[in-house]
Amino acid sequence: MQIEQTTLPGVLLLTPRRHGDARGFFSESWNRKTLEEAGVDLPEFVQDNHSMSGAVGTLRGLHYQSPPMAQGKLVRCGRGALYDVAVDARLGSPTYGQWFGAELSFENGRQLWIPAGFLHGFVTREPDTEIVYKCTAHYSAANDGGVRWDSLGIDWGVDAPVLSDKDRDAPAFVNWQSPFTFEG
Numbered sequence: 630m631q632i633e634q635t636t637l638p639g640v641l642l643l644t645p646r647r648h649g650d651a652r653g654f655f656s657e658s659w660n661r662k663t664l665e666e667a668g669v670d671l672p673e674f675v676q677d678n679h680s681m682s683g684a685v686g687t688l689r690g691l692h693y694q695s696p697p698m699a700q701g702k703l704v705r706c707g708r709g710a711l712y713d714v715a716v717d718a719r720l721g722s723p724t725y726g727q728w729f730g731a732e733l734s735f736e737n738g739r740q741l742w743i744p745a746g747f748l749h750g751f752v753t754r755e756p757d758t759e760i761v762y763k764c765t766a767h768y769s770a771a772n773d774g775g776v777r778w779d780s781l782g783i784d785w786g787v788d789a790p791v792l793s794d795k796d797r798d799a800p801a802f803v804n805w806q807s808p809f810t811f812e813g
């Protein structure tokens with residue numbers, strides 16, 4: 630397991646080992662013990678999500694769930710490729726409003742750990758891209774929220790993404806009141 634810090638303390642890039650052979654490969658995509666032995670202690674996961682986006686340039690985000698249903702997410706790409714982004718939304722954080730992005734793909738096998746208190750979004754780089762991710766809290770429509778994808782200067786690599794109506798109508802970051810506070 631390769632573990633990399635990012636420019637946002639708390640957000641980690643994880644790359645599980647792949648065992649290749651003539652058939653292809655095998656990889657333990659999630660193993661709590663492996664991470665704990667490497668000094669990474671993630672919260673309990675209670676829900677797995679899986680979405681597929683057909684068109685290149687489909688952008689889902691920037692999303693969050695407000696407390697007490699805030700979600701940490703361990704994100705990976707099951708098919709295709711995507712650019713995954715986390716934004717620090719914790720009021721009082723030294724990195725408040727800062728973002729980090731990484732390409733996650735079937736080929737590179739990389740995963741992004743995004744703690745609760747961060748916005749999450751991604752844009753697809755290949756057709757029929759599938760994202761799978763583990764969440765530390767169950768879905769709660771009442772706590773579901775979003776911030777406009779283009780209101781933080783994020784370099785998504787796309788000018789006119791495919792968006793849901795919800796994402797198209799989301800508030801700009803500057804006009805949004807974060808429900809999260811930095812706890813050191």
Ligand SMILES: Cc1cn([C@H]2C[C@H](O)[C@@H](COP(=O)(O)OP(=O)(O)O[C@H]3O[C@H](C)C(=O)[C@H](O)[C@H]3O)O2)c(=O)[nH]c1=O
Binds near residue numbers: 678680693751768793
């Ligand atoms: C998130 C979620 C959605 N749904 C239902 C609600 C809607 O009927 C339908 C599509 O939901 P939505 O348009 O919110 O899906 P995404 O745009 O992919 O949203 C997700 O994408 C970003 C990148 C995230 O990190 C979040 O997990 C989530 O906000 O699935 C559920 O039944 N359970 C769920 O956990």
